Amino acid sequence: MSKAKRLNEMIMMVNRKRRFTVAELAQEFQVSRRTILRDLQELSEMGVPLYSEVGPHGGYQVLKERILPPIAFSEDEAAAIFFVLHALRQYISVPFDAEYESIKKKFYLNLTGSIRDTIDHMKDRVDFMTTAQQEVIPHLKELLEAAIHQDVITIQYESKTKKSERNIQPIGIYAQEGNWYCPSYCFVSQDYRVFRCDRIKRVEINDKIEPIDLSHIHLKNRFSILNENKETYDIHVELTARGVERFKSVSWPVLVLNKRDDGTGYVSGTFTKQDTDFMAEFFLSYHKEARILKPEELIQRTKEKVNELLKQYEL
Amino acid sequence: MSKAKRLNEMIMMVNRKRRFTVAELAQEFQVSRRTILRDLQELSEMGVPLYSEVGPHGGYQVLKERILPPIAFSEDEAAAIFFVLHALRQYISVPFDAEYESIKKKFYLNLTGSIRDTIDHMKDRVDFMTTAQQEVIPHLKELLEAAIHQDVITIQYESKTKKSERNIQPIGIYAQEGNWYCPSYCFVSQDYRVFRCDRIKRVEINDKIEPIDLSHIHLKNRFSILNENKETYDIHVELTARGVERFKSVSWPVLVLNKRDDGTGYVSGTFTKQDTDFMAEFFLSYHKEARILKPEELIQRTKEKVNELLKQYEL
DNA sequence: TATAATAGTGACATAACATGTCACTGTTAA
DNA sequence: TTAACAGTGACATGTTATGTCACTATTATA
Incomplete structure (x- = not known):
């Protein structure tokens, strides 16, 4: 050899x-x-x-910080890596700021001339508009690592109203509307809870508590498992063609978009009772493009919302 | 040496x-x-x-597809690259599908044991919920390249109502709400236009038309330049604390969020007349969390929208 | 058509580098 | 005290890299 x-x-x-x-x-x-x-x-x-x-x-x-054998990438691959690094960081805080800088440095050392210009220009030519305010989320990496290794951690959580300390075991992390969330099993409430990552102020590994077996639960299937014991409603909302277009850019695992040949469609699925308020506001924002047929509770809540609007705009 | x-x-x-x-x-x-x-x-x-x-x-x-000298990444850097590749592809169609596969293959060949498991698990532990339907956008890469190299291209564009062929010079591409858009100078209408990338059905480089000088315009500054000759309104919308929280996850370059110490705030800036409808629907979806003070035209349009809702929900 | 500019090969000597061997030093846990 | 480990230096030998040279082959152009 x-x-x-x-x-x-x-x-x-x-x-x-x-x-x-x-x-x-x-x-x-x-x-x-x-x-x-x-x-x-x-x-x-x-x-x-x-x-x-x-x-x-x-x-x-x-020691930690192990390195891999050297890999030769093509320029297109290098451009792809730059593109996604740059784009995703514009979109949301990711737990890899230090790595971004070092990757950039390593590539730059090995790039010359035109490809370097291409990558430099890409920064001005690609943008993500739905970006959240770029607030750094300090413990995101630790949460991701805890989810991957199935560690139990002690967190300090500051919701709008109160501070609390909890022992949790993260299932994963997900991004929605510019925020990171961490669905976890909470040992305090003995149930599954979703925590907003920017409200988690401290993370410590807790090796005194034995992790529970969550290996069968991950982000893709947790809804069907976690909603098992909750009160849910079946939903049916008719959408116009424009409504369908708009709904396509949303994807909640629990709501399914059904399209018809003429471009219209409807939303079906189930949602939990506590989400009624959110659903009412959501479909209200579709105006004429959405028409709720089921459940009655959601229709009722929507009517109340319109009434509130009425008062605000003094008609 | x-x-x-x-x-x-x-x-x-x-x-x-x-x-x-x-x-x-x-x-x-x-x-x-x-x-x-x-x-x-x-x-x-x-x-x-x-x-x-x-x-x-x-x-x-x-020939094309030049390769770079081999680079040794650390495991953390490899994990970061995997994370962003995986995450961004979940979020939106990205013009680098082939590269994603080849990068993955190259890393896999050089990973063993625990780090490989870490990366495998990451797939189940990270998710992006606001994902658009994963429709592949065939010409995204060509549009990006044209923007970077400032080429003039001939496109076939299919809007909801009609098909047309145009010569355009892309400024860049940006993602918003799960869709890709391509702001460009359009040689047909002799003005700047925004095209939705999934409606661009054909792209060909057109070297007969001389590119105009767009070097001073890129995604970050195009609004102030492009809105120069259009009718605009000054806006002022008061937000409650909850409204501020919600508005933080939006960022349009033309609207600025001003926070106050008590958590409330207001939105100021300008928007073009043709966006009035959109703005009305947007702030209506904030319900009580937003209160429009200026301009009168926007307040008027919002009232009309509420009236339409009224009829729909038969109150 | 001759010429010069270019790539490419094979053979061989030599220079540079890689490897093995061995005898040795030094540290530390049991 | 001993055995298990890292580490060094010197030297012989094996392997690879390099240079030289004489050659073949192709092609644009003067």
């Missing part, structure tokens, strides 16, 4: 093993200890964060 | 030069012609798309 190939494979191997000894690698790669020592020194110089301890139970360790 | 370093620099050099001869490179890198030939063969094997022609004015050329 050539040296270059051996080094690449060595990066992957040490990343996988985390701890290893020189003799061990010498055995695996069928080269001498001396060669492995020289290779490890080269990896260090390349940026692999290695650390060694002598003595029994000593050996090498790879 | 070591061979590895020379090869990396050679990738960058040939990418920059596009056309070159063997003797030229031999001179620049201070090695023999024979070595350069061997190096170029290696680059070819590494995937650099080289093509050569013999004879006077012959030489080497790099």
Whole structure:
């Protein structure tokens, strides 16, 4: 095996093993200890964060910030990565600000001339208008990591009215209308709750509480599971062709858009009682393009909303 | 200089030069012609798309799809790239589907063990709820490229009512509410127009028309420039604290949110006459959380809208 | 049509680099 | 005290990279 190939494979191997000894690698790669020592020194110089301890139970360790073997991207791929990094960061706070900068730097070092200009110009030529105010969400990364590793965490949560401390186990994170939310199992209320991530002021891993098994629940299926014991309504809303167009840009997992051949359509599905207010306001904003047929409770609530509007505009 | 370093620099050099001869490179890198030939063969094997022609004015050329020198990313950077690629594609159609697949493949080949699992799990743990229907927008990439290179293109545009063919020069592309839009200078109407990208059915570069100088206009400043000659209204809308919260997730360049210490605030700015209808519906959807004070035309239009609602809900 | 500019190959010597071996130093847990 | 580990330096040897040279082949253009 050539040296270059051996080094690449060595990066992957040490990343996988985390701890290893020189003799061990010498055995695996069928080269001498001396060669492995020289290779490890080269990896260090390349940026692999290695650390060694002598003595029994000593050996090498790879620290955090492990690096991958070098990858050659095409210019189009580089442009795609820049595009999505730039675009998504415009759209919403993402938990990777430091990484964005370092990725940018690495690419810039390897780009010359026209492609560099292309990428520079892209910044002025792509925009995301529905952007929320760019407030940094400090604990988003920790929440995502807790969701991935299924850790229990202790958070301090500040809702509009009160502060509280809770132990939760995140299911995932999702973005909606420019905000990040974190649906989780809450050990305090012993039920599932959705937390708005910018209101989570402190996150600490809590290894005293045993995580519950959420492996079957993730973001795609949580609605059907979590709504099981709640009071729900069946909904039916007729949409004009324009209404259909508009509804297409919304997608709630619980509401389904059914199109007809003539362009009109209707919304069906179920929603929980506590969302009645939201649904009333939502379909009211469609004006003539939406007509609620079911449920009666939603129609009633909508009428009340119109009455409130009436008063405000003194007709 | 070591061979590895020379090869990396050679990738960058040939990418920059596009056309070159063997003797030229031999001179620049201070090695023999024979070595350069061997190096170029290696680059070819590494995937650099080289093509050569013999004879006077012959030489080497790099074809499209140029590749960059290999870059070593950290695992965190790889995770960030995966996150944004995955997230943005959930949110909206992006003109980089092929690149997404090839980037994924390249990373997967270089990932092992835990980090691979982390990335696999991320897919189930991150979601974007405001996602538009995932309709592929066929010409988005060409529009972006035309905007970057300031090309004039001929498009076929299908609005709700009619089809037309136009020559336009794109300023950029932007995403709003799950749709892509392309503000451009239109040579047919001799004015700036915004086109919805999914209604653009054909794109061809038109090199017969000379591009106009749009270099001073880009997405960030186009509103102030383009609205210069249009009839506009000054707006003032009072918002409650809840209204402020809600308005934060909107950001139109022309409307500014002014916050007060008590949490309430107001919206100020200007909008064009033709947007009156949209503004009326928009602030109506805020119900009690928004109160329009200016302009009179907008208040009037809003009252008409409420009247229409009245009829629909038969109060 | 001759010429010069270009790519490309093969063979060989030599230079540079990579590897293995070995004898050694140093640290530390058990 | 011992064994398990990292680490170094020197040197011989094996492998790869490079240069040189003599060659072939193609093609634009003077």
